[in-house]
Amino acid sequence: MAKPLEIQTVEQFSNLLKSSRIVVADFYANWCGPCKQIAPIYEQLARSLSRPNVATFVKINTEAEGCKALAAEYNVTALPTFIIYRDGSVVEKIKGANPQQLKTVVEKLSNDIQSAGEGGSGSGSNGGLAWRGADLPRGYTDISDSVDVRGLELLNADTDFSVRTLFNKDKPTALDKGKTSSTKKDWVESDTDEQLMLFTPFNSSVKLHTLQITSLPPADEEDDEEVPMRPKTIRLYTNRPHNLGFDEAEDIQPTQEIEIGENDWNSNGTATLSLRFVRFQNITTLVVFVVDGDGDGEKVRIDRIRLIGESGEKREMGKLEKIGDEPGE
Template structure:
């Protein structure tokens, strides 16, 4: 219902991030041909979806005095780049004038905007809303968990009594963090536990090649230390990339991982989330990821996982030059 706001300074942009729950930013330059081609589409989206203090669309001229700092802060190196912010944090990032990818993000946004307009996003975790996260995003990177090909997910050694591998990527806040503990405990279990021992093997394929920067793992076991059945948090993770299928446990023990991570007690924040930075150079063209939980932190027999979030950059799905039919693709 409003045209995009032209950003004049980093201070102005910061105020918008504070005062609007969702901010969509178009980083562009006047000399950029693809930026000009997609600009009418972006303006139409702004007019359709903007809502006061709920959803704000802005344009950031990367060569304008005062706005350059914003582009630098969010590591914008390609034009155009579209970044979606939720409550001040980056949740999506699209490089290039990619109308289909932008349209896909907007479709998810539209549901979230309507929920926010009606008094807050749904807590059901249904698709369409933006995901809960247990830790802040690294500057310049987005939650790319939606890049997972959920049809190919496989989890080995999970307790069959409450087992759905998709639970780990549920967008909702974990029930263990609910203020109403009775309600949380009486509902469907929304976490994963290992079965015969503390080890788990998760195979995660992606819809396109990604760059993986950080893994956020949430583990919220109950605090009853007198109960021998209380599961542990994971301690040692081994990550394997670009495997055509899941590994076996013997292979995961023997094969050299792309990276091994030891999670210490101090790595867990108040949300029960460990923010695990990766050796980024090793995770640049990733089509699949195997996460091997080798052991748990304690003397228990099981490990518990509540949520996993994958942070990085989605793969490019279209060359910037292929924009001749931009209007047709979005129904213009």
């Protein structure tokens, strides 16, 4: 077990993200009182959970010459800020000296750290991190947990499938070798035609940066059933009080329309769709309208959806601030 490693340069940190499966970073400053208060707790967690090349805990002084660029790159605007990385991508960000929140989030990694040390992938059902089909853009996190799954609504979906499956944290069974698609229907398909209309409410206001859609239709027909298509044209509508009807959506200007090309799908069957970030601020609901599929079929299939951005409080740009101190202190 080891105490936190003090990062000296951007290059050192970049190399660490490549060599250690999980990295937990404490962004701090010497003048920050709350940073000093939580430091012993962070060190205790580091000593108990560090594993060579598996889980590394580091401290990054945001005022050190070699580290100022890291604070800017990962949008650190308040101190302390704790960021958790897996395989080089941000998966969690905690602002403020909240010992209980830090303990809860970091200790939640314990099973995942053990799994990573044994060569496992750490699935959501094991208490580890959620599966993702593609890397996250730097500085942003997977905020799919901000979705209020109780309010999800999916129009024109085949009744054999559950809408909550779209935000399942586990790896899609279609990617598990040796398992057939009939083992578990952990995806959704459209019903009477290729269109789908998904209404997604959030527990709090969010900022959306990227939409990741995973679609894994079988390569060949199974049981003489028609093979579904991947989505092609997606229209997004924000802050609607309820789901849209298909005719209604045709008469409303979308916040953004995206056409997914064949080359946009990676080896995991995931397309990473960049959003016009300025249009997706303070979002409370998102409607995803799948207009058509990428072929001549009559059904569309979606296995997973991941929402990338920021959740919680509004980001205040400018000078770094201490969280927990009163103004004027």
